[in-house]
Amino acid sequence: MTEGARRTRLSKDRVLRTAVALADGGGGIDALSMRKLAQELGVVPMALYKHVANKEELLLRMVDAVVGEIDPPVSGTDWKDAVRRRVLSARLVLLRHPWAPRVIESLPAPTPAMLGYLDSVIGTFRSGGLSADLTHHAMHAMGGRLLGFTQELFTAAPGGPASEAPDAPAAVAPPAPDAVMPYPHIAEIAAAATHDDGSVVGGGCDDLFEFEFALDLLLDGIDRLHRQGWTSAARRAAQRSAGPA
Structure with a gap:
């Protein structure tokens, strides 16, 4: 040609x-x-x-292309299952494109595709009966997890396995086996955890299990607040009446 x-x-x-x-x-x-x-x-x-126009616009459009790969919402399911499916689909997409979390975190504002995706998730919360108030706080709590990534507490050591968001700044380097002896509680949970040699999360933890575990905790907590009729105004009023700790 x-x-x-x-x-x-x-x-x-x-x-x-x-x-x-x-x-x-x-x-x-x-x-x-x-x-x-x-x-x-x-x-x-x-x-x-x-x-x-330039590389900056190229990156923005690349993000939109990646976000466009996230599965659309599934009808006929409750809001928790629908949100869970979308988030896990987003996670798989970003694992295929490991450079994307870094670009997403550096954006000055969400791209059109990101806004469309987030609007769709908000719509799922609202159609499930959650108030606009609770949905607002749920979106904050979910954070980057909505787009399929999160910074792990124990990240991969230099030269070790890549984390889910390899370009994110490290929080805490995973302790070496001989370094946890003075810290009995760290040693205890390290020994109790189920590990996966193929994990992409630092420390060899089962990365999919850990991601789903935190996701389910968030969704269950949001559902509990929804069933209780929680409002941010009532919460703030209770805090004011309680006074300083």
Whole structure:
């Protein structure tokens, strides 16, 4: 195929699919440049600027392409199951695109696809009977987990397995076996935990189990507050009446 023929087939969709594939292939977004993308597409770099203004816009559209892979809501299920399914689908999507959490966290504002996804999740909470007040706080509590990632307390050590969000700053490095002896409670829970050698979460914990465990805790807690008729106004009033601790 001649260079001219390749140029005529260049489209925004093809540019984005190729950019995502390059980022997935290794090196993430740091290894992605407009020049490298142009080379992969077989065009001159200037041809890309007919479809994206710069690398910043390219990254925004790449995020939208990734978010667009999240499964749509499933009808005929209760709100907890529906939200759970969407979140776990988002997690699988971001595991396919490990560079995406870093880009999402660096965004100055949500992209259109992100807004559409979050609006859909809010709609699921509201159609399940949750008040706008409780839904507001539920969205805060869920945080980045809604988009399928979370920063783990024990992250992978340098040179070790990648975490679910490999570019997120480390919170606490996993303790070495001989380092937990002075800390009996850490040693106790480390020995009690079920580990998975193939885990992507630091410390060898079962990453899917831990993600689902926290997700279910949040959803069950939100459901409990919904059934109790919880409101933020009542909570604040109770705190004011109780006075300083």
